[in-house]
Amino acid sequence: MPDRRFDHVEELAKAGFSVPDDTTLHYLWQIVDEGVLGASKHVGLGNELLLHILGAYSDKREALERARRVANFIARTRGLDTPVIGNSLALLLAGLDDEPEQASALSQRIENWSKAATDRKSKLVTIAAKHLSSRRGVIAFDYSSTVAAIVVALARANSELIIVVPESRSISGGARYLEEFLPAGLSVRYIPDAAIEYGLSLCDVALFGVETLRADGSFLNTIGSRMIARLAKEQGKEVFGCTDLLKLDMRSYEGHRPDPALRNYDSPLHEGLSIKGLERAHTQAPELEVIPAELTTALLTEYGPVPPQAIWALGQTLFNA
Secondary structure (H helix, E strand, O other), rough: OOOHHHHHHHHHHOOOOOOHHHHHHHHHHHHHHOOOOOHHHHHHHHHHHHHHHHHHOOOOHHHHHHHHHHHHHHHHHOOOHHHHHHHHHHHHHHHHHHHOOOHHHHHHHHHHHHHHHHHHHHHHHHHHHHHHOOOOOOEOOOOHHHHHHHHHHHHHHOOEEEEEEEEOOOOOHHHHHHHHOOOOOOOOEEEHHHHHHHHHHHOOOEEEHHHEEOOOOOOEEEOHHHHHHHHHHHHEEHHHHHHHOOOOOOOHHHHOOOOOOOOHHHHHHHOOOOOOHHOOOOEEEEEEEEEEEEEEOOEEEEOOEEEEEHHHHHHHHOOOO
């Protein structure tokens, strides 16, 4: 739901804190109100927000408490269906009270985290581009910075690659792809999502970002993803989720697989309409949906292509679940 950042203002007020500064609110707009798309980008923005808060207040106890509160708020909102966002913030803040120079310690932790994340993404993109090198066309639905990097790498190696980007009216993720593909010199078939079957006929693979990966090999992504995966399978196309394995929700090993949260779509659907009684046209629907393992060819990860059925064992090995 839009403007969730102002809920944090109310929470701070109830706890006796002053209103956060404009920079903090702008970061929250980018993250929890999704002014910027992509879970990986939100992790990076969350890191920057923590640094900003620690440097913005002379009282370091207050600064650390504000950092903890905003991290918890992000985890409960944007991170509800995307645990990697809240988890990364919690890990960065863990034990910070014991550090003599908290801002310096956090800055070093963020630098180390960012470098490791960049290395994992680079490895993932290289592996995925090699694995997909023989494909003639890809359909990329809903913005993912990982998918965008893979498509750019594929197009540079194959100038004949067909790139199809469907646009939906949920969060306009297709336009975000154009912002990366067009400056890179790529030609794109930019189509309405109602023409997805046509778009799939031009391609042999569908690529999705992953908001959350579950231990059973299923994953969550923006609404419309499951429909495309189902259509792709019917047409004999490959379906790949592209993800850093840090997005594996460890709670899913214990059966924690809640239904995706609902939001309202008044902004994209009501905009431009002046019909009397429009308030009775309710727009509430999920933001994410589950793509089951049986619709997925493989997960493209920093460890290579992984069949969805192998995620359970791989996750236990990597994270000692």
